[in-house]
Amino acid sequence: MAEMTPRDMADKLLAAGFQRTGPTATTLSDPIADTPMNVTLDQLHPYDHDPRVKRNPAYEEIKASIRERGLDAPPAITRRPGEEHFIIRNGGNTRLAILRELWAETKQERFFRISCLFRPWPERGEIVALTGHLAENELRGGLTFIERALGVEKAREFYEQETGGTLTQSELARRLTADGYPVQQSHISRMQDAIRYLLPAIPTVLYGGLGRHQVERLAVLRKACERTWEQRALGRHLAVDFASLFQDVLSQFDTQPDGFSLQRVQDELVGQMAELLEADYDTLSLEIDDSENRQRVLTSEPSPTSPMAPIVSAAPQPVSPPPAAATAQRAGAPTAPIAAMPSAQPVTVPAAGDERAAEVGAAPIPAGSDAERLQGHIVSPAPTTERLQSIQRLVADQLGDKLPDFEANALHAIPVQVGGLYPISDVWYIEPALDVPDRLRVHIAQFACEIAEEAAVAGYIEPRDAGIGFVCAPRPVTQAKALSAFACAVLTLLQALSSTAAPSTGLDRARLADDLAPLLHGSGGASMRLSDAGLVKLFRLLRLARRLLDLESGAASVDPGHDS
Numbered sequence: 083m084a085e086m087t088p089r090d091m092a093d094k095l096l097a098a099g100f101q102r103t104g105p106t107a108t109t110l111s112d113p114i115a116d117t118p119m120n121v122t123l124d125q126l127h128p129y130d131h132d133p134r135v136k137r138n139p140a141y142e143e144i145k146a147s148i149r150e151r152g153l154d155a156p157p158a159i160t161r162r163p164g165e166e167h168f169i170i171r172n173g174g175n176t177r178l179a180i181l182r183e184l185w186a187e188t189k190q191e192r193f194f195r196i197s198c199l200f201r202p203w204p205e206r207g208e209i210v211a212l213t214g215h216l217a218e219n220e221l222r223g224g225l226t227f228i229e230r231a232l233g234v235e236k237a238r239e240f241y242e243q244e245t246g247g248t249l250t251q252s253e254l255a256r257r258l259t260a261d262g263y264p265v266q267q268s269h270i271s272r273m274q275d276a277i278r279y280l281l282p283a284i285p286t287v288l289y290g291g292l293g294r295h296q297v298e299r300l301a302v303l304r305k306a307c308e309r310t311w312e313q314r315a316l317g318r319h320l321a322v323d324f325a326s327l328f329q330d331v332l333s334q335f336d337t338q339p340d341g342f343s344l345q346r347v348q349d350e351l352v353g354q355m356a357e358l359l360e361a362d363y364d365t366l367s368l369e370i371d372d373s374e375n376r377q378r379v380l381t382s383e384p385s386p387t388s389p390m391a392p393i394v395s396a397a398p399q400p401v402s403p404p405p406a407a408a409t410a411q412r413a414g415a416p417t418a419p420i421a422a423m424p425s426a427q428p429v430t431v432p433a434a435g436d437e438r439a440a441e442v443g444a445a446p447i448p449a450g451s452d453a454e455r456l457q458g459h460i461v462s463p464a465p466t467t468e469r470l471q472s473i474q475r476l477v478a479d480q481l482g483d484k485l486p487d488f489e490a491n492a493l494h495a496i497p498v499q500v501g502g503l504y505p506i507s508d509v510w511y512i513e514p515a516l517d518v519p520d521r522l523r524v525h526i527a528q529f530a531c532e533i534a535e536e537a538a539v540a541g542y543i544e545p546r547d548a549g550i551g552f553v554c555a556p557r558p559v560t561q562a563k564a565l566s567a568f569a570c571a572v573l574t575l576l577q578a579l580s581s582t583a584a585p586s587t588g589l590d591r592a593r594l595a596d597d598l599a600p601l602l603h604g605s606g607g608a609s610m611r612l613s614d615a616g617l618v619k620l621f622r623l624l625r626l627a628r629r630l631l632d633l634e635s636g637a638a639s640v641d642p643g644h645d646s
Contacts, residue, residue: 112161112200112202112203113200113202114202115202116199116200116201116202117199117200118197118198118199118200119197119198119199119200120195120196120197120198121159121168121195121196121198122194122195122196123178123181123182123185123193123194123196125167125168126159126167126168126169126170126178126196126198127167127168127169127170128169128170128175128178128179129169129170129171129174129175129211129215130169131208131211131212131215131236132170132175132215132219133212133215133216133219133225133229133230133232133233133236134175134176134215134219134225134229135226135229135232135289136226136229136289136290136291137176138176141176141180144176144177144180145180145183145184148177148180148181148184148193149184152192153177153181153196155177156174156177156196156197156198156199157170157171157172157173157174157177157178157198158170158171158172158174158198158199158200158201159171159198159199159200159201160200160201160202160203160207160211161200161203162203162207163203168198168200169211170215171201171211171214172211172214172215172217172218173214173215173217173218173219174218175215181193181194181196206244208240209237209240209241209244209261210261212233212236212237212240213237213258213261213262213263214262215233216230216233216234216237216263217262217263226288226289226290226291226292227273227276227288227292227293227294227297228276228277228281228288228289228292228297229289230273231272231273231274231276231277232277234254234258234265234270234273235273235274235277237254237258237263238254241254241257251267251270251271251274252267254267254270255267255270269294272294272297272298272301275301275304276288276297276301279301279304279328279329280297280300280301280332282329283328283329283332283333283336284332284333284335284336284342285336286336286337286338287335287336287337287338287339287342290338290339291339292339292342296342296344299344300332300344300347302374303344303347303348303351303370303374304328306370306371306373306374307324307328307351307352307355307370308324308328309373310355310366310369310370310373311324311327311355311359312324314359314361314366315359320358320359321358322358327351327354327355327358328351331347331350331351331354332347332351334350335347335350348370352366352367352370500614500615500618500619502528502529502532502615502619503528503532504525504528504529506618506619506622509618509621509622509625510625512625512626512629516626517629517633518633519630519633519634520547522551522626522627522629522630522633523545523546523547523549523550523551523552523630524545524551525551525622525626526550526551526552526623526626526627526630527543527545527546527551527552529619529620529622529623529626530543530551530552530576530579530580530623531543531552532616532619533572533576533612533616533619533620533623534572534573534576536572536612536613536616537565537566537568537569537571537572537573538569539565539569539572539573541555542554542555542573543555543576549580549581550579550580550581550627550630550631551627551630552576552580553577553580553581554573554576554577554580554589567597567610568601568609568610570589570593570597571593571594571597571600571601571610572601572612573589574589574593574594574597575594575597575598575601577589578594579623579624579627597610602617
């Protein structure tokens with residue numbers, strides 16, 4: 083063997099080491115089970131299909147809490163297969179945005195590196211993530227109507243990609259419910275109408291927080307005007323179609339929600355329709371109002387509703403009516419509106435500033451010396467039409483029931499008539515179709531929502547299928563402290579009525595004794611007093627709650643309000 087020269091030795095020492103010939107793993111695979119892990123803000127991205135577009139109303143409160151206490155509830159994270167970055171899994175985009183702000187402001191490591199729970203990307207990942215974000219946003223800060231509508235529309239796209247076919251509204255509602263985000267089919271119909279007809283014309287108003295109640299009233303107005311237009315434009319050649327006219331008129335009112343007026347939209351729309359159709363403005367307005375009222379009351383068109391409220395139907399139980407009502411029926415007097423049709427409607431939350439008097443008329447006031455006395459018993463007009471009354475009478479006759487007659491009873495009994503989803507023409511009398519626990523809970527929750535709406539805290543009321551039909555939903559203490567004295571008093575009263583247990587709402591129930599008198603008769607000033615309509619609804623709520631508890635305890639086989 084030849085001796086190695088210094089040059090050969092140097093070449094050997096400088097030769098490259100052993101090389102891998104097989105594939106190398108550049109990154110570790112994601113865990114296949116829920117796993118705690120630390121991630122940095124650079125590794126974590128927001129969920130790109132988050133339904134929330136506007137900033138969370140509680141943003142500053144959440145930011146202050148995270149600044150002082152840190153992140154008490156880190157969001158769950160996940161990662162799509164093959165992607166580099168993690169994403170928020172079920173709500174948490176607001177917290178992520180706040181952490182980025184705090185990191186930029188303070189450069190504190192606790193805002194940059196966070197401990198999260200990693201959850202594997204599921205088989206139906208996009209649908210699970212989207213419905214999770216929808217549900218989480220509802221719980222943590224609420225979504226505007228249009229944000230919720232766009233989220234549901236995106237869910238429809240994912241479902242149709244999954245199934246390879248088109249979904250009906252009913253099937254979409256069923257799938258959303260199965261995936262943990264229940265939405266009624268009627269609400270989906272309203273959402274799709276809002277995206278199709280309203281969003282192109284008034285995006286600023288919708289994204290600014292226009293509520294479901296106003297959106298649904300706009301939808302009803304559009305359909306009523308379209309129906310009238312089609313009837314009057316039949317066989318005529320007009321310069322514009324109704325769809326273009328509606329968009330042009332509505333776009334003129336794309337301002338902030340506080341400045342949006344449905345009445346102004348209706349006036350402008352009816353005015354332009356009258357000009358194009360060469361019709362009298364007043365005649366056209368009456369036709370549209372009548373069509374709108376019939377559409378709202380007689381069809382399945384939903385009233386503004388709480389998303390979780392079910393539609394409940396129940397078999398009526400034959401019960402004798404009060405003597406005054408029976409006398410009125412024998413006398414052939416026309417019936418006035420009752421609290422509910424034989425099938426229940428969804429629980430709704432009316433928006434503040436409801437201009438109901440401009441939208442529906444009061445029940446007809448009979449002529450003569452009694453008219454003034456009768457008018458004095460009407461707290462606010464209850465919506466009704468002659469056709470609605472005739473349907474109510476027909477249904478009552480078929481069931482062998484008698485309807486309470488407000489006009490006939492008003493001068494003989496304890497009269498009151500007050501508007502709302504379930505107009506009250508008799509505080510005490512309970513219709514046979516209503517006299518079952520499920521239906522009673524629906525009405526009780528509705529009245530609680532309408533009472534809370536007077537203090538602008540209807541969002542705290544959540545319908546329930548147990549108890550007396552509702553609870554006051556827990557809120558952070560910081561939110562409760564920001565409420566007005568009137569709002570706190572109303573919520574505390576409703577909380578005390580709803581349950582003996584006191585959920586953590588940040589309300590002081592010990593103050594109820596001091597607030598009760600100002601709330602009911604205004605000894606502390608008018609600012610603390612319930613309106614007359616609110617007081618009547620409170621009386622009705624108490625009456626129905628007493629009956630509900632009696633029915634469930636089996637203590638009342640015959641109700642005093644039903645004795646003949």
